[in-house]
Amino acid sequence: MVHVVLDAMGGDNAPEEIVKGAVDALASSDSITVTLCGRRADIEKALEGLDYPKDRLLIENADDVITTEEAPVMAIRRKKDSSIVKGLTLVKEKKADAFVSAGSSGAILVGGQLIVGRIKGVERPPLAPLVPSTTDKGVSLIIDCGANVDARSSHLVQFAKMGSIYMEHVIGVTNPRVAIVNIGAEEEKGNMLVKETFPLLKICPDINFIGSIEAREIPNGGADVIVCEAFVGNVILKMYEGVGKMMLKTIKGALMGSFTGKLGGLLIKPSLKGVMKTFDATEYGGAPLLGLNGLVVKVHGNATSKEVANAIRQCETFKQQNISQRIADKINIKDA
Amino acid sequence: MVHVVLDAMGGDNAPEEIVKGAVDALASSDSITVTLCGRRADIEKALEGLDYPKDRLLIENADDVITTEEAPVMAIRRKKDSSIVKGLTLVKEKKADAFVSAGSSGAILVGGQLIVGRIKGVERPPLAPLVPSTTDKGVSLIIDCGANVDARSSHLVQFAKMGSIYMEHVIGVTNPRVAIVNIGAEEEKGNMLVKETFPLLKICPDINFIGSIEAREIPNGGADVIVCEAFVGNVILKMYEGVGKMMLKTIKGALMGSFTGKLGGLLIKPSLKGVMKTFDATEYGGAPLLGLNGLVVKVHGNATSKEVANAIRQCETFKQQNISQRIADKINIKDA
Numbered sequence: 001m002v003h004v005v006l007d008a009m010g011g012d013n014a015p016e017e018i019v020k021g022a023v024d025a026l027a028s029s030d031s032i033t034v035t036l037c038g039r040r041a042d043i044e045k046a047l048e049g050l051d052y053p054k055d056r057l058l059i060e061n062a063d064d065v066i067t068t069e070e071a072p073v074m075a076i077r078r079k080k081d082s083s084i085v086k087g088l089t090l091v092k093e094k095k096a097d098a099f100v101s102a103g104s105s106g107a108i109l110v111g112g113q114l115i116v117g118r119i120k121g122v123e124r125p126p127l128a129p130l131v132p133s134t135t136d137k138g139v140s141l142i143i144d145c146g147a148n149v150d151a152r153s154s155h156l157v158q159f160a161k162m163g164s165i166y167m168e169h170v171i172g173v174t175n176p177r178v179a180i181v182n183i184g185a186e187e188e189k190g191n192m193l194v195k196e197t198f199p200l201l202k203i204c205p206d207i208n209f210i211g212s213i214e215a216r217e218i219p220n221g222g223a224d225v226i227v228c229e230a231f232v233g234n235v236i237l238k239m240y241e242g243v244g245k246m247m248l249k250t251i252k253g254a255l256m257g258s259f260t261g262k263l264g265g266l267l268i269k270p271s272l273k274g275v276m277k278t279f280d281a282t283e284y285g286g287a288p289l290l291g292l293n294g295l296v297v298k299v300h301g302n303a304t305s306k307e308v309a310n311a312i313r314q315c316e317t318f319k320q321q322n323i324s325q326r327i328a329d330k331i332n333i334k335d336a
Numbered sequence: 337m338v339h340v341v342l343d344a345m346g347g348d349n350a351p352e353e354i355v356k357g358a359v360d361a362l363a364s365s366d367s368i369t370v371t372l373c374g375r376r377a378d379i380e381k382a383l384e385g386l387d388y389p390k391d392r393l394l395i396e397n398a399d400d401v402i403t404t405e406e407a408p409v410m411a412i413r414r415k416k417d418s419s420i421v422k423g424l425t426l427v428k429e430k431k432a433d434a435f436v437s438a439g440s441s442g443a444i445l446v447g448g449q450l451i452v453g454r455i456k457g458v459e460r461p462p463l464a465p466l467v468p469s470t471t472d473k474g475v476s477l478i479i480d481c482g483a484n485v486d487a488r489s490s491h492l493v494q495f496a497k498m499g500s501i502y503m504e505h506v507i508g509v510t511n512p513r514v515a516i517v518n519i520g521a522e523e524e525k526g527n528m529l530v531k532e533t534f535p536l537l538k539i540c541p542d543i544n545f546i547g548s549i550e551a552r553e554i555p556n557g558g559a560d561v562i563v564c565e566a567f568v569g570n571v572i573l574k575m576y577e578g579v580g581k582m583m584l585k586t587i588k589g590a591l592m593g594s595f596t597g598k599l600g601g602l603l604i605k606p607s608l609k610g611v612m613k614t615f616d617a618t619e620y621g622g623a624p625l626l627g628l629n630g631l632v633v634k635v636h637g638n639a640t641s642k643e644v645a646n647a648i649r650q651c652e653t654f655k656q657q658n659i660s661q662r663i664a665d666k667i668n669i670k671d672a
Contacts, residue, residue, distance in 0.1 A: 239575035264603025
């Protein structure tokens with residue numbers, strides 16, 4: 001059994017799509033319980049007409065909402081009755097296993113650390129989204145893409161360990177290949193942080209470190225766990241989005257310019273939908289914030305019910321595989 | 337008149353494609369002179385059968401070649417008779433205006449600084465390639481993508497000035513929009529370097545600073561001059577390449593899966609070629625190393641004659657527009 005608290009008020013499509021995602025997840029597995037956290041009246045309205053198991057869908061009232069415009073630290077400290085603070089508190093108090101939200105990234109990251117708290121030994125909890133790549137599983141993990149910039153080498157070594165555990169036990173990659181983002185393949189290349197981290201990863205006994213990776217090799221499946229500091233991770237993540245969108249726009253524009261193009265465009269439409277699915281982040285559920293005393297998952301601000309349902313199912317695997325305990329065990333091993 | 341020294345030995349396709357690029361550039365403009373620098377016998381062999389103006393194509397013999405495997409600083413110091421060292425020396429001695437090479441990036445960057453030397457006041461010469469974007473001109477400048485990592489805020493301010501001059505006078509963008517790469521749009525976001533640089537750019541009188549840019553907005557034409565430190569610039573550049581390649585591979589694979597897909601694929605082929613052209617870096621010539629006492633241009637290692645010819649023509653515009661003098665004038669103005 002896994003008990004997931006879902007922020008019913010977070011994201012562009014709240015509460016309807018969030019609530020629908022919860023109902024879909026409940027229908028797909030008997031071992032999931034969901035607590036919807038937010039304004040009771042809004043949640044009940046969104047539930048109207050939907051069919052769901054009453055004993056496994058609970059409501060925790062929270063009158064306040066933290067918006068994406070608010071300064072995260074201030075919002076977490078002041079809005080004690082918000083869906084994010086109340087939801088995270090349920091995880092902290094072990095009344096629930098996981099918290100899922102499409103709301104303010106900043107508030108979720110800050111709240112996860114301040115309220116749920118870090119596993120003993122974890123210096124920084126990284127945010128680790130999956131991105132499409134040509135690996136066997138079709139995805140790679142970028143760790144860290146969070147709000148913690150200016151990382152130290154010891155943080156990156158912990159990211160490598162936590163990312164390996166996640167890819168092995170949640171995604172099912174055997175002996176995941178770990179690489180550090182660099183501007184060249186050679187060990188002597190890189191900025192100060194990479195030069196400092198590289199030798200530490202090399203002697204780290206718990207991971208399958210394969211060396212540096214240049215950014216072009218990330219979509220090409222060059223590694224399963226892509227270690228970098230959050231600023232770089234953020235750039236990687238957003239370049240996926242930006243280049244993907246630009247290419248499709250350019251292709252569309254090119255096809256509309258000629259009759260054969262238009263005809264061909266109609267014929268390839270079904271196949272292109274398959275391609276879009278590959279680039280569709282909703283397929284992979286949300287991005288976990290790793291290293292906390294409980295699971296916190298950030299889903300996209302524009303998440304639909306499908307992404308929400310996938311994120312809830314991801315929490316089930318996370319609990320079944322005992323990821324937090326595995327992280328606690330590995331993080332406190334002293335390296336050789 | 338512009339006199340360009342071309343490294344005939346650099347790159348995967350040397351000397352044939354390099355020499356052919358020189359001949360093509362000479363055919364396109366009467367005011368270009370090219371000195372091919374490298375092994376005379378190899379160059380003469382590559383010239384066999386080609387038609388070119390003998391008075392505007394010279395050969396400077398250089399018996400040695402610096403390979404991409406060699407440590408740049410060591411190679412520049414020791415291989416005095418290499419095409420890179422001899423070519424750069426011609427620029428330093430004002431016997432030529434520009435040096436173009438598809439050879440070792442590291443050696444070109446190091447050699448540019450050590451041999452040609454910086455314009456007085458320039459702290460660091462940035463490498464600034466053009467990338468495809470949906471701006472009016474179809475390109476944006478990423479500055480810096482060089483080998484100088486761990487930049488300071490004063491470097492980034494200089495990059496913004498030099499990039500503006502280049503985009504305005506070489507590419508023809510009126511009042512180019514300058515933005516700094518960041519992980520959010522707000523001024524208070526970012527790592528230490530960005531937080532330190534942002535207010536300096538804000539008060540810089542010579543540029544049209546529009547604030548932060550998230551990576552996803554770069555392909556989307558969010559700014560003309562994209563300021564960042566070299567590690568981040570390298571990641572942006574290589575993500576273009578990686579995501580672009582992966583998408584085309586995925587689209588191709590999807591089309592081959594069905595009959596209508598195959599048929600549609602045949603029909604869209606001519607249009608797709610147009611798209612590929614947009615993503616074809618060879619269209620834009622090479623990446624200039626800005627801020628030196630003369631122009632140094634790096635073209636891709638796998639450059640064809642087309643890219644080489646474009647890079648040579650770029651040198652002509654650079655000289656006509658007096659870019660080095662403009663940089664010298666602006667870099668030494670103290671900011672308000």
